[in-house]
Amino acid sequence: MRLSMDLELQDIPGQLLLALQPLKEIKGNIISVVHHRDRKTPRGTIPVRFIVEMDRSKLERVKSELQANGIVVVRAGEERFIEEVTVLLVGHVLDSDLGDTVNQIDSTGFAEVMDLSLVMPGIDEPSSAYLRIRATGKEEILKSLAILRAVGAQKKLLVIEPIEAEAI
Template sequence: MRINLVLELLDAPGQLVKVLEPISTVGVNLVTIIHKRDYKNDDGRVPVQLTLEGEQEDLKNVVNKFEELGFTIIEMDGVIKKEKITTILFGHIVDQDLRDTMDRINALEGVVIVAFDIKLNGEEKSTALINIEADVGKKQTVFNRIAEIAKEKELLVINEV
């Protein structure tokens, strides 16, 4: 049996070797690997395409090991597993407990903030650009949570289209 995966790895020395270790440990064959360093995203991550061959249970074990090691699987056999969501908050973000805002978004199952960039303007209102990675199908849930937080904290929200 074969499985095609696309992982996102930090573009740093040793990351590719860390991906190969579970493959050899479980006894699955690596058929192809494409490491696309020219396609680095805003978080410094690059896609790595893998084609693996082995018994169904062994392939499942490799996928589970990747997840345990914290590797993001963004595609499996052509099915998108993760989607990127970008939103902007405007207002007194820091004064309204920034940590609470982040924790409440991250509390959603299958959702994690991968980047939170804030631009401060002294005592004036600030702007935050939030990049979120979520399981497929969670986008509306994320937008609903952000809208709820923004309403409570009197922040303006600009969601992606």
């Protein structure tokens, strides 16, 4: 069975080998390895996507071995979230309960906030948050944006959406 795995590797030598080790042990056949060096995360790690031919029953073992090797397993074996969108929030993002804002997306079941960075220039000054949301499909991305719009209106936040999100 062909499975995909999204990992985050630290930007130091030898990491890829560490990630490959558990796959070798279960005799997985690696179909592709894509290194997203250009999409370095705010944590300084590098996203890598593996496509591996392997037995699904061995997935948990591989995951725990990867984690034991210090590798972040973002997603493995699921193909649920396929669409992504970037949104910026400007205003009193933290004071208006950022946890709740994120939860409104996460609790949908069809979308989740997968990346978030916050810049707070000073107390009482508006802060800015970058949110990367992924969802199960295009429709769900639009629904997530609608939720954020409503939350933004309620919490007096400026919601800045990307132009490509809504095709005309």
